[in-house]
């Protein structure tokens with residue numbers, strides 16, 4: 001316990017902080033948010049290229065999959081989407097799902113919506129957690145890494161996943177969803193979900209963020225109206241199935257859902273702190289949930 005506390009507070013030599021690879025993290029965001037990816041809209045060539053890139057990274061990291069190229073297709077009225085699902089086997093059959101959507105808004109009126117913060121930042125963070133968790137000699141839980149398609153069209157990938165899960169739904173104990181992690185003028189990361197699942201709050205509070213990063217609770221009660229983020233991203237599909245979630249994200253910013261959500265706009269110092277924090281929290285959750 002003392003060790004764990006030290007681990008979260010002080011980052012001793014060789015701890016998780018060193019296992020997050022900043023250059024790789026930023027590179028992943030830069031690639032996914034490049035004009036080449038054409039805004040990653042579901043059903044487009046740019047979306048397919050983004051997916052191919054994530055598949056390549058998952059293979060490099062060494063994660064296993066349930067299907068060739070980790071690819072799980074689903075149909076919706078406008079076409080076909082593809083979720084990517086990879087896993088790390090732990091001691092238990094119980095799963096924790098780390099999720100991030102990789103699709104975005106595509107090209108509109110000749111302008112590429114690159115979606116660096118939304119949500120190349122979440123995808124790259126999830127890949128870093130995959131690296132960190134895969135390096136552990138043993139994990140109590142098994143971990144799924146899910147890269148959702150068609151979030152922007154209405155959480156369609158997430159609905160497809162919970163309606164046809166690759167592991168029994170009853171074995172999924174928690175969803176950690178990442179959507180927009182890389183910039184905040186107030187240096188604030190929101191953790192949303194503990195109002196619905198109060199037992200999770202002490203666990204989150206046990207992990208102290210690095211100086212310069214503030215963890216804020218909220219955005220998860222109906223009285224907030226549109227500022228209630230309970231249904232704002234893929235975690236909502238898990239919540240609807242009774243699976244506890246924690247959603248991590250920043251407040252909307254001037255480039256939110258605009259063609260100016262570019263790699264150059266992310267706050268690399270803040271974003272790196274967020275990813276290190278999330279990696280520490282994931283390890284704490286594996287040990288203490």
Ligand SMILES: [Zn+2]
Nearest residue numbers: 118119179180
């Ligand atoms: Zn998003």
